[in-house]
Amino acid sequence: MDINIQRRSSIAIIALGIVSVVVAMILNFGGGQEGYRGYLLIGGLLLCMGGLYVLPTRKHRQIINVLFLLPLLFAFAFTVIIPFVFGVFYSFTDWNGIKFDQFVGLENYITMFTSQDYVYSLLITIVFATINILLVNFVALSLALLCTSKIKGRNFYRAAFFVPNLIGGIVLGYVWQFIFNKVFTSLIEGSMSMLTDPNLAILAIILVSSWQYAGYIMMIYVTGLQGVPRDVLEASSVDGANSLVTLFKIKIPMIANTFTVSIFLTLVNSFKQFDLNLAITNGGPSRILNGFSILSTEFLALNIYKTAISKNQYALGQTKAVVFFILLAIVSLTQVVISKKREVEM
Amino acid sequence: MRSQIIKRNIMEVLTIVLMLVFLFPFVLVVINSAKKSSEIVISPISLPTQWGQLFVNMGNVINNQNFNYWNSFFSSVLITLVSLFVITLFSSMAAWILVRNKTKWSDTIFLILVAAMIIPFQVVMLPLLSTFREISDFTGIRLLQSYKGIVFAYLGFGGSMSVFILHGFIKSIPYSLEEAARIDGCKPEQTFFHVIMPLLKPIQMTVLILNGIWIWNDFLLPSLMLGLNGKIKTLPVAVTSFVGSYVKQWDLILTAAFLAMIPIIILFLFAQKQIIQGMVEGAIK
Numbered sequence: 001m002d003i004n005i006q007r008r009s010s011i012a013i014i015a016l017g018i019v020s021v022v023v024a025m026i027l028n029f030g031g032g033q034e035g036y037r038g039y040l041l042i043g044g045l046l047l048c049m050g051g052l053y054v055l056p057t058r059k060h061r062q063i064i065n066v067l068f069l070l071p072l073l074f075a076f077a078f079t080v081i082i083p084f085v086f087g088v089f090y091s092f093t094d095w096n097g098i099k100f101d102q103f104v105g106l107e108n109y110i111t112m113f114t115s116q117d118y119v120y121s122l123l124i125t126i127v128f129a130t131i132n133i134l135l136v137n138f139v140a141l142s143l144a145l146l147c148t149s150k151i152k153g154r155n156f157y158r159a160a161f162f163v164p165n166l167i168g169g170i171v172l173g174y175v176w177q178f179i180f181n182k183v184f185t186s187l188i189e190g191s192m193s194m195l196t197d198p199n200l201a202i203l204a205i206i207l208v209s210s211w212q213y214a215g216y217i218m219m220i221y222v223t224g225l226q227g228v229p230r231d232v233l234e235a236s237s238v239d240g241a242n243s244l245v246t247l248f249k250i251k252i253p254m255i256a257n258t259f260t261v262s263i264f265l266t267l268v269n270s271f272k273q274f275d276l277n278l279a280i281t282n283g284g285p286s287r288i289l290n291g292f293s294i295l296s297t298e299f300l301a302l303n304i305y306k307t308a309i310s311k312n313q314y315a316l317g318q319t320k321a322v323v324f325f326i327l328l329a330i331v332s333l334t335q336v337v338i339s340k341k342r343e344v345e346m
Numbered sequence: 347m348r349s350q351i352i353k354r355n356i357m358e359v360l361t362i363v364l365m366l367v368f369l370f371p372f373v374l375v376v377i378n379s380a381k382k383s384s385e386i387v388i389s390p391i392s393l394p395t396q397w398g399q400l401f402v403n404m405g406n407v408i409n410n411q412n413f414n415y416w417n418s419f420f421s422s423v424l425i426t427l428v429s430l431f432v433i434t435l436f437s438s439m440a441a442w443i444l445v446r447n448k449t450k451w452s453d454t455i456f457l458i459l460v461a462a463m464i465i466p467f468q469v470v471m472l473p474l475l476s477t478f479r480e481i482s483d484f485t486g487i488r489l490l491q492s493y494k495g496i497v498f499a500y501l502g503f504g505g506s507m508s509v510f511i512l513h514g515f516i517k518s519i520p521y522s523l524e525e526a527a528r529i530d531g532c533k534p535e536q537t538f539f540h541v542i543m544p545l546l547k548p549i550q551m552t553v554l555i556l557n558g559i560w561i562w563n564d565f566l567l568p569s570l571m572l573g574l575n576g577k578i579k580t581l582p583v584a585v586t587s588f589v590g591s592y593v594k595q596w597d598l599i600l601t602a603a604f605l606a607m608i609p610i611i612i613l614f615l616f617a618q619k620q621i622i623q624g625m626v627e628g629a630i631k
Contacts, residue, residue: 024485028484028485028486032486033486034486035486036486037485037486038485038486038487038488041485041487042487060533060534061534064443064533064534064535065443065447068439068440068442068443068535068538069439069440069443069444069455071432071436071439071440071501072436072437072439072440072501072505072509073440073455075436075498075499075501075502075505076459076462076501076502076505076506077502078477078481078498078502079470079474079498079499079501079502079503080462080465080470080502080503080506081458081462082473082477083470083471083473083474083477084462084465084469084470084473086473086476086477087469087470087472087473090472090473097472097475097476098476098479143364146357146360146361146364147361149354149357150354151354151357151358151361152358157361157365158622159614159618159622160365160368160369161364161365161368162618162622163368163369163372163611163614164368164371165625166559166563166610166611166614166621167563167606167607167610167611168562168563168564168565168582168606169563169565170563170565170582170585170586171563171581171582171585171603171606171607172371174585174589174599174603175371175374175375175600175603176371178374178378178390178596178599178600179371179374182386182387182390182596183374183390183391186389186390186391187391211368211371215368216625216626216629219622219625219626220626220629223626261629265629272466272468274565274566275565275566275582278565279586279589301466301468304468305468305566308472309570314472317472318469318472318473321466321468321469321471321472322469324466324468324469325464325465325466325468325469328464328466329464332464
């Protein structure tokens, strides 16, 4: 095709695109309610991009760079970056989910740390996370050792242990609520459901969460264990080391990196636990502390959700979420530092 | 020698017992989905007297107004597939540009994407809703309670990790391949779609699986963006809204859970190796 015609037509396309974007923006700012103004805007933007794409120019490479990055960065900016910046900002205001009237400084933060339910929720999340990390990793490592031993049908067992991980926490949570409320109580005649006792209810969530997550962490340990060189294991058995000695003196030290990965994965996962929490207990049962009635199994993520969505305290919920983010950021940065240190030593 | 065989047998028995314990909840779901409510009260662990009840329960649940199985199933499928398509395509494109253009800009963008991986959903969810609502009011493009809005959100949230995984892989592809294509007269976009994209298939599989399992099972984002009682529901949202309306009807709730589990279990039976591998690889990176 004649290069001049191509140039002219692509410029025409871009011009058309710009016109429709401008018209759409005029309608937007004029407070228009026409349903087509959205399509006009998107269509205009697409025309601009299409026109730039076919425009014959030496800068074609640069245009491609921008066009290839744009869709992802556009979505990323509007779903993550902008809400994040606004979120931090709103935590210093009296935001009600729609608009804010004034800055309140650190008031939300002070309210948060002096409210019983939040401090309790923070502590109970730490308790939950600690026990959960230990249990998940213990179960996962044991399963991994079984699944890398010489038994028949290893792959089948691995797949079976992995299954709970595929199903969402919401669905599994309801199933387990049934198991705790109906099955266990019918197995042990006349017993009360675990979910009616504050301490046992936390244990119940820990059990389910370990059950769900152990198969996943198991596969990470399996990958680690398979990386232990066979000749080292053979050498140790020739030297007469029994399997316990092999485990503690060879396997575990050699998969130290796998431990770091698994522990941090479980740590982050435990802190973010929401679905199971919502579906199994929804925060209940209540516990009386210092004369206050507090939901005994409301972990941080659920506490944030309920503060904002159920109690309609958006600014407070957002403030809790910002602190939640800081906690998780500290955890993640610690992991990076530890892994980097390991790499240097290796 | 003898003691080793005994030991192996003990291990085998132990593994089988553990496996049964692990899978027992699923057994309970299946047997109780085939019972009437009164039968569950009598004994939740016995086998059902009539397996035919399973289909009666399934029929009740599928046609239930709050659950609307086929609608939510197809909404889930549509949202998951379209999101996966846009995430994989646009992340691959972005990752390729970020690897092959070493400038201050590309490094900064990549750093921001990686750093954003530690942002938990909770900290952005509330402002996300208000931002989307304002964009909708301003431009007339409906983002809440709509397919395009939720797909757009999944692209934003899934993008950073996907770019990170793809970035690492693309770095290992020799640049000489692209130079050869350029000398042969390929434009950059042709090089990408004809030379690079085919090479990315194995790592794109990982991206698809990681994002797919997450999106399919995700509850919080669709419950906020689509609403618990909105027109469009994904399966986890539908289950929750169903449970909310039938508090103690365990026969129906378990049948709903059964129906929600079935699709992914079937998928797993066909592609278990790829799924496990994909999820584990994604985590280790």
